[in-house]
Amino acid sequence: MKAGTISIGLWHLDPGHHQEVCRWHDADHKPEVLGTTPNVFVSQRWVASQAMVDQRTVSDLPHGGGEYVNLYWTTGTPDELGRDFDALGQRLTAAGRMQPMQYIHTAWRTRTRPVSLHARPDQVLSAEAVPTAPLTTGLLVEIQELMGGPERDAYARWYESECIPMVLESGLFTGAATVMGSDAEQQSHLATLWYTDRDDTRAVYAEARTLRDDWRKTGRDYRQADAVRRLLHSSMYANSIGDYHYYA
Numbered sequence: 001m002k003a004g005t006i007s008i009g010l011w012h013l014d015p016g017h018h019q020e021v022c023r024w025h026d027a028d029h030k031p032e033v034l035g036t037t038p039n040v041f042v043s044q045r046w047v048a049s050q051a052m053v054d055q056r057t058v059s060d061l062p063h064g065g066g067e068y069v070n071l072y073w074t075t076g077t078p079d080e081l082g083r084d085f086d087a088l089g090q091r092l093t094a095a096g097r098m099q100p101m102q103y104i105h106t107a108w109r110t111r112t113r114p115v116s117l118h119a120r121p122d123q124v125l126s127a128e129a130v131p132t133a134p135l136t137t138g139l140l141v142e143i144q145e146l147m148g149g150p151e152r153d154a155y156a157r158w159y160e161s162e163c164i165p166m167v168l169e170s171g172l173f174t175g176a177a178t179v180m181g182s183d184a185e186q187q188s189h190l191a192t193l194w195y196t197d198r199d200d201t202r203a204v205y206a207e208a209r210t211l212r213d214d215w216r217k218t219g220r221d222y223r224q225a226d227a228v229r230r231l232l233h234s235s236m237y238a239n240s241i242g243d244y245h246y247y248a
Contacts, residue, residue, distance in 0.1 A: 007071070008179065010065055013067060017100070038080070046068065046238065047247075110186065115160075116177070130177075131195060139194070140234075140236050141234070144192075144231055145229065149227075172204050175194075204236065
């Protein structure tokens with residue numbers, strides 16, 4: 001696996017500053033990350049339109065989960081990425097190039113190794129290629145809190161070996177990646193990134209929700225699922241880089 005670390009940030013931006021932050025992020029910050037930070041090979045930002053926010057089934061995160069997902073994939077370790085980001089931040093701050101950060105509030109984050117990568121079997125991309133595909137139209141982010149107890153490990157195995165393949169069989173998504181939370185208070189959190197290439201991403205979200213509801217009704221969901229997991233966040237996102245019309 002090429003990916004050594006994935007950095008995920010769910011962001012809420014102050015109203016009235018969305019376009020300012022996103023234009024700075026695209027024209028200044030992301031080029032510096034890709035051009036000067038070792039090991040980074042993917043840099044993406046995704047946005048939930050107001051319609052996508054309204055469609056969410058749940059978000060028990062600060063700021064309602066925010067409106068954006070910022071993603072970096074690297075070949076290095078989490079510690080290496082942390083040191084490199086700190087050095088970059090200090091350099092850009094000294095140059096007066098980090099002011100828009102004051103408008104960004106983090107609702108959830110992780111910087112750790114991926115747990116797993118998956119690809120839908122009937123399409124050509126490998127699991128490693130799915131997160132980098134330029135034709136991806138949408139990203140569904142789900143964050144679960146895994147409860148303690150004897151069922152936790154069994155649920156985690158079921159989720160990786162049965163749940164994710166069942167979702168991919170639906171054809172809604174090209175692949176998925178899973179990652180655990182890294183902060184002390186989030187180490188029981190499991191995030192799944194679902195990638196789709198369908199044009200109507202909101203319809204994908206609705207169909208995925210219907211699929212899960214049907215599982216519960218037909219007994220295909222994990223036994224005693226509600227005692228093992230709690231869904232903290234679920235939202236669809238569209239590509240945000242170079243597209244600033246969603247918010248002012």
